[in-house]
Amino acid sequence: MRKYIIQRLLQLIPVLIGITFLSFAMMRVAGSDAITELYGDRGAVSQEIIDAKRAELGLDQPFFKQYVTWLGGMVRGDMGKSYVSGLDVFDTFTSKLPATLLLTALSIAATLVISVPLGILAAVRHDRITDYLLRFLSFIGNSLPNFFVALLLMQILAIRMKWLPVISNGITLRGAVMPTLTLAIAMSSKYMRQVRAAVLEELHKDYVAGAAARGVSSKVILWKSVVRSSMLTIITLLALSIGNLLGGTAIIESIFMWDGVGKMAVDAITMRDYPLIQAYVVWMAVIYVLVNLVTDLLYHLLDPRIRLGVSSE
Numbered sequence: 001m002r003k004y005i006i007q008r009l010l011q012l013i014p015v016l017i018g019i020t021f022l023s024f025a026m027m028r029v030a031g032s033d034a035i036t037e038l039y040g041d042r043g044a045v046s047q048e049i050i051d052a053k054r055a056e057l058g059l060d061q062p063f064f065k066q067y068v069t070w071l072g073g074m075v076r077g078d079m080g081k082s083y084v085s086g087l088d089v090f091d092t093f094t095s096k097l098p099a100t101l102l103l104t105a106l107s108i109a110a111t112l113v114i115s116v117p118l119g120i121l122a123a124v125r126h127d128r129i130t131d132y133l134l135r136f137l138s139f140i141g142n143s144l145p146n147f148f149v150a151l152l153l154m155q156i157l158a159i160r161m162k163w164l165p166v167i168s169n170g171i172t173l174r175g176a177v178m179p180t181l182t183l184a185i186a187m188s189s190k191y192m193r194q195v196r197a198a199v200l201e202e203l204h205k206d207y208v209a210g211a212a213a214r215g216v217s218s219k220v221i222l223w224k225s226v227v228r229s230s231m232l233t234i235i236t237l238l239a240l241s242i243g244n245l246l247g248g249t250a251i252i253e254s255i256f257m258w259d260g261v262g263k264m265a266v267d268a269i270t271m272r273d274y275p276l277i278q279a280y281v282v283w284m285a286v287i288y289v290l291v292n293l294v295t296d297l298l299y300h301l302l303d304p305r306i307r308l309g310v311s312s313e
Contacts, residue, residue: 100260104245110184119195141189
């Protein structure tokens with residue numbers, strides 16, 4: 001197991017290099033840079049000032065030299081300074097991270113509370129009115145774009161009911177309610193159908209019929225065997241969601257002015273703030289590799305067939 005973990009962590013190195021190189025290249029191909037964005041709305045600025053600022057930031061150097069310089073600093077733990085604010089990139093990034101971590105934890109918790117029980121209920125009540133109703137609601141929830149759900153919640157909970165602030169007024173639980181609901185509605189609608197399908201598949205397997213024939217209670221079969229076997233599907237879904245959420249949900253954070261890494265990334269891309277963009281790219285790459293690693297380890301823990309190398313066929 002230790003050897004496997006080390007191998008997976010070593011795989012992160014070429015992944016990071018490849019992703020950061022591609023993001024560096026694409027930002028340069030975009031046709032603008034931080035200096036153009038910084039001085040674009042200040043009227044007539046002499047070319048000498050623009051050239052001096054570009055030289056100060058190293059933007060006058062060849063692309064490969066810029067990339068190697070940044071990569072060398074990254075290896076030494078120096079992410080550089082923001083081209084726009086002049087602040088340390090690492091400090092700026094870590095200041096935005098608590099907001100994203102809070103939103104991620106709340107969204108995952110709300111999604112689990114909603115989707116898992118309702119998915120199991122829909123499977124147990126297969127082809128009955130409860131199942132049809134839950135599938136219909138999940139279809140509606142999955143069809144609505146996140147930004148529309150966000151605006152709808154704003155209209156109902158903030159403007160009409162006046163229960164919550166229209167936009168976030170800080171990193172508080174009250175300010176996190178609407179962003180959390182927006183994300184949880186979309187994820188729960190999708191994952192409820194997946195949980196239902198996984199539980200239904202397990203319910204139709206031979207071991208369930210055998211346990212029922214031996215007189216084992218249906219509740220015991222459901223919660224001790226079926227649900228546990230279905231956990232692999234649930235873990236896979238959650239792993240993908242955690243990666244997305246920790247990367248920051250840019251649209252939702254921007255709508256609710258939630259000051260997390262997603263909003264930071266959008267602002268950095270708009271201003272061509274390369275150091276911040278690269279910090280965000282590295283964060284996303286690390287998160288997905290680590291989340292996938294943890295998911296694989298949970299597979300080994302929950303499924304004896306994987307530990308023993310036995311086929312599921």
